[in-house]
Amino acid sequence: AQSVTQPDIHITVSEGASLELRCNYSYGATPYLFWYVQSPGQGLQLLLKYFSGDTLVQGIKGFEAEFKRSQSSFNLRKPSVHWSDAAEYFCAVVPMIYNQGGKLIFGQGTELSVKP
Amino acid sequence: DADVTQTPRNRITKTGKRIMLECSQTKGHDRMYWYRQDPGLGLRLIYYSFDVKDINKGEISDGYSVSRQAQAKFSLSLESAIPNQTALYFCATSDPGGSGGSGETQYFGPGTRLLVL
Numbered sequence: 001a002q003s004v005t006q007p008d009i010h011i012t013v014s015e016g017a018s019l020e021l022r023c024n025y026s027y028g029a030t031p032y033l034f035w036y037v038q039s040p041g042q043g044l045q046l047l048l049k050y051f052s053g054d055t056l057v058q059g060i061k062g063f064e065a066e067f068k069r070s071q072s073s074f075n076l077r078k079p080s081v082h083w084s085d086a087a088e089y090f091c092a093v094v095p096m097i098y099n100q101g102g103k104l105i106f107g108q109g110t111e112l113s114v115k116p
Numbered sequence: 117d118a119d120v121t122q123t124p125r126n127r128i129t130k131t132g133k134r135i136m137l138e139c140s141q142t143k144g145h146d147r148m149y150w151y152r153q154d155p156g157l158g159l160r161l162i163y164y165s166f167d168v169k170d171i172n173k174g175e176i177s178d179g180y181s182v183s184r185q186a187q188a189k190f191s192l193s194l195e196s197a198i199p200n201q202t203a204l205y206f207c208a209t210s211d212p213g214g215s216g217g218s219g220e221t222q223y224f225g226p227g228t229r230l231l232v233l
Contacts, residue, residue, distance in 0.1 A: 004158075009156070032220045034221070036224075042226065042227075043120075043206065043224045043225055043226040043227050044159075044206065044208075044224040045224075046221065046223070049221060051220075090158060090159070092159075094220040103161065103164075103174075104149075104159075104161070104208075104220070104222055106158035106159040106160070107158055108156055108157060108158045109156075109158050
């Protein structure tokens with residue numbers, strides 16, 4: 001079945017450590033790819049997006065993500081995590097098989113905890 | 117002021133009651149969406165509207181209805197609420213006029229937390 005998978009439900013990292021959150025999708029054509037962050041009690045904020053071109057994309061708050069077609073992955077990274085990064089992170093795709101677009105499909109989310 | 121607003125932010129209701137969640141946007145976007153978020157399931161699409169005259173069912177529309185009163189307003193109704201509709205509900209908008217994939221970028225409201233007893 002076509003889907004978006006975030007294999008890690010919960011990750012804990014120490015403040016200052018590097019971070020990588022995984023995302024895989026199972027659509028045939030390259031979809032549009034997004035990462036959103038949800039801080040406690042807040043809505044979803046767009047971190048970054050990939051449509052085409054350079055496979056390494058930069059986002060807000062020091063995040064970046066790399067699209068790897070061969071692995072159907074779009075992993076989110078940050079070189080040094082801050083305590084304020086503790087939140088839930090969602091990978092999402094718009095499959096290009098839908099001519100109308102607009103069907104944003106979400107992964108299950110990864111909750112990030114940051115240790116002092 | 118927030119571009120996408122949702123009212124109420126929190127709501128407690130009883131089984132069988134009809135309730136309405138409202139969404140307003142000042143972004144001027146034609147497309148609007150309703151999602152629900154459940155722990156471990158991410159967000160799932162309930163309904164979406166590409167313009168005032170266009171309403172489409174999403175992945176989990178059973179038990180819900182919507183109304184697009186204007187370009188800026190999109191309401192979600194639970195005709196007869198049941199406990200498994202307890203969830204966090206999000207409204208989102210997008211602008212199809214964006215080039216390439218920009219038209220697919222969705223902007224979310226702060227959410228409405230609904231508890232059905």
